[in-house]
Amino acid sequence: MIPSIPQSRxxxxxxxxxxxxxxxxxAAPLVVVGxxxxxxxxxxxxxxxxxxxxxxxxxxxxxxxxxxDSALLRSIGTSAFxxxxxxxxxxxxxxxxxxxxxxxxxxxxxxxxxxAISPLVIPGVILGISILVFSNAIxxxxxxxxxxxxxxxxxxxxxxxIGQFAFITTITTLVISARLRKFDITLEEAALNLGASRAxxxxxxxxxYLKPALIGxxxxxxxxxxxNFNTTLMLxxxxxxxxxxxxxxxxQGSTPALNALSLLLMxxxxxxxxxxxxxxxxxxxx
Amino acid sequence: MKNASGSVAGGGLKLGVLLMAxxxxxxxxxxxxxxxxxxxxxxxxxxxxYGKYAFSFTNYIEFFTEPLYWNTYxxxxxMSILATALTLVIGFPISYYIAxxxxxxxxxxxxxxxxxxxxxxxxxxxxxxxxxxxxSGVISHFLQWAGLVDGPVEMLYNDVTIMVGLxxxxxxxxxxxxxxxxxxxxxxxxEAGYDLGGNAFTVTRDxxxxxxxxxxxxxxxxxxxxxxxxxxxxxLLGGKSSLWFTEQIYTQFITRFNWESGSAFGFLLLxxxxxxxxxxxKLSRQTLSDTVG
Numbered sequence: 001m002i003p004s005i006p007q008s009r010x011x012x013x014x015x016x017x018x019x020x021x022x023x024x025x026x027a028a029p030l031v032v033v034g035x036x037x038x039x040x041x042x043x044x045x046x047x048x049x050x051x052x053x054x055x056x057x058x059x060x061x062x063x064x065x066x067x068x069d070s071a072l073l074r075s076i077g078t079s080a081f082x083x084x085x086x087x088x089x090x091x092x093x094x095x096x097x098x099x100x101x102x103x104x105x106x107x108x109x110x111x112x113x114x115x116a117i118s119p120l121v122i123p124g125v126i127l128g129i130s131i132l133v134f135s136n137a138i139x140x141x142x143x144x145x146x147x148x149x150x151x152x153x154x155x156x157x158x159x160x161x162i163g164q165f166a167f168i169t170t171i172t173t174l175v176i177s178a179r180l181r182k183f184d185i186t187l188e189e190a191a192l193n194l195g196a197s198r199a200x201x202x203x204x205x206x207x208x209y210l211k212p213a214l215i216g217x218x219x220x221x222x223x224x225x226x227x228n229f230n231t232t233l234m235l236x237x238x239x240x241x242x243x244x245x246x247x248x249x250x251x252q253g254s255t256p257a258l259n260a261l262s263l264l265l266m267x268x269x270x271x272x273x274x275x276x277x278x279x280x281x282x283x284x285x286x
Numbered sequence: 287m288k289n290a291s292g293s294v295a296g297g298g299l300k301l302g303v304l305l306m307a308x309x310x311x312x313x314x315x316x317x318x319x320x321x322x323x324x325x326x327x328x329x330x331x332x333x334x335x336y337g338k339y340a341f342s343f344t345n346y347i348e349f350f351t352e353p354l355y356w357n358t359y360x361x362x363x364x365m366s367i368l369a370t371a372l373t374l375v376i377g378f379p380i381s382y383y384i385a386x387x388x389x390x391x392x393x394x395x396x397x398x399x400x401x402x403x404x405x406x407x408x409x410x411x412x413x414x415x416x417x418x419x420x421x422s423g424v425i426s427h428f429l430q431w432a433g434l435v436d437g438p439v440e441m442l443y444n445d446v447t448i449m450v451g452l453x454x455x456x457x458x459x460x461x462x463x464x465x466x467x468x469x470x471x472x473x474x475x476x477e478a479g480y481d482l483g484g485n486a487f488t489v490t491r492d493x494x495x496x497x498x499x500x501x502x503x504x505x506x507x508x509x510x511x512x513x514x515x516x517x518x519x520x521x522l523l524g525g526k527s528s529l530w531f532t533e534q535i536y537t538q539f540i541t542r543f544n545w546e547s548g549s550a551f552g553f554l555l556l557x558x559x560x561x562x563x564x565x566x567x568k569l570s571r572q573t574l575s576d577t578v579g
Contacts, residue, residue, distance in 0.1 A: 230515065230517050
């Protein structure tokens with residue numbers, strides 16, 4: 001079953017057909033979402049009523065295009081706000097963790113490492129409810145003890161950011177650690193020998209070396225935050241991020257404006273995916 | 287850092303390590319350890335009157351005595367195991383094709399084509415399946431056009447559809463570890479197998495699969511865990527008949543505002559998920575750090 005082993009044309013043909021069929025299965029849902037963004041009908045379903053751009057630019061009811069749908073646009077803003085904070089926090093803490101796990105030696109390191117990767121095996125819904133329960137307990141405790149109402153600990157954007165940060169940090173830690181592990185420590189020592197301070201050596205030698213991993217980690221965190229649903233669902237307050245807003249629309253039944261939005265999301269996340277793939281490719285060729 | 291630390295003052299290092307460890311410790315303590323301990327505590331209490339609670343197993347007893355909860359739990363676990371097995375069976379030949387049959391540029395293009403759909407939100411992918419499968423959807427129209435059925439067919443809201451969606455959503459997490467493990471299998475081992483009189487079946491069984499075992503284990507663990515904790519796909523594709531355990535948790539927390547029993551459900555799901563992950567690691571003789579790192 002490898003090219004150097006002769007195979008019957010029959011078997012090769014079946015294998016090839018299976019692989020083709022698989023890629024049709026992969027592409028089908030994405031293609032229909034994209035195509036129906038242009039359907040001149042009030043519902044994202046058959047029959048095909050002709051092409052229109054109204055679901056992007058329309059501004060007269062019922063043809064409200066995505067660029068005039070203030071509720072969805074606001075939720076995109078909310079998601080971007082959350083994603084920027086989650087990215088900043090998780091890349092910063094992830095970098096600290098990577099240095100700690102790759103460079104330092106201290107007792108209990110293995111246990112801490114196990115704990116640090118454990119968020120990956122906690123289902124998102126459970127991470128969400130545990131943070132909800134805990135923050136609520138703190139808020140109630142504070143309110144009873146000194147009478148302050150810590151509003152940010154109630155369901156809302158602060159908790160959404162914290163909840164997403166809780167598991168995305170594991171991913172940034174793993175991505176940045178993998179790169180740091182390959183770093184040649186003698187480069188840093190050379191800088192120290194040449195009179196650089198420890199901070200200078202890290203700033204001018206190590207951080208530039210880590211840059212591809214930092215960018216990759218930032219892209220992954222941003223996308224994971226932007227697309228997160230499970231943890232967000234449990235922690236969301238009155239400001240709905242995009243995934244929650246889209247979910248509500250889907251349940252109610254929506255116009256193809258939702259397809260138009262999905263198509264834009266696909267283009268943006270596909271583009272980001274390609275950027276991060278090429279960033280990784282540079283890394284391996286160096 | 288054993289080399290570099292020699293050049294730094296010993297006392298400074300300890301303080302440095304402590305400083306660097308602060309974000310890690312705060313993160314793990316405040317966002318992972320304490321919340322889960324609190325979840326356990328809440329699940330073990332019973333509300334007596336306003337603001338008054340007592341220790342009790344009521345929430346767990348309720349779970350085991352109410353057939354709806356228990357059945358949903360077992361059903362979620364069984365369907366997740368089935369989805370994991372299906373993902374493996376469907377994904378393995380694809381991974382093998384990418385890793386061993388394709389060469390050069392075509393190989394990376396095919397691999398990339400496998401990855402791209404998963405950068406798109408799960409919501410969008412599920413939406414695509416809804417457009418394909420609903421009564422007024424693409425497949426229903428195609429079947430009518432082809433004359434295979436007389437009227438519209440509703441293909442949403444049944445178990446097969448949930449399964450299609452779950453397998454679709456999980457595929458990436460199976461294909462990536464499988465491709466990387468199969469890539470490391472030397473072609474000459476497969477050739478040797480054929481030279482020694484093996485055929486496609488025996489070579490796969492005795493050489494390829496044993497070699498791919500670590501990848502199979504990590505793929506299965508991740509897929510099972512994600513499927514078990516999935517909310518979107520069963521909810522949107524299965525509708526009211528989906529009976530997924532995460533929906534029970536959501537109902538207890540958000541709709542019924544019964545945090546005590548919701549916490550108990552959450553904890554039971556966590557136990558099930560951890561148990562299967564642990565079992566998978568034991569059976570494949572791996573550690574968690576090998577699997578994810």
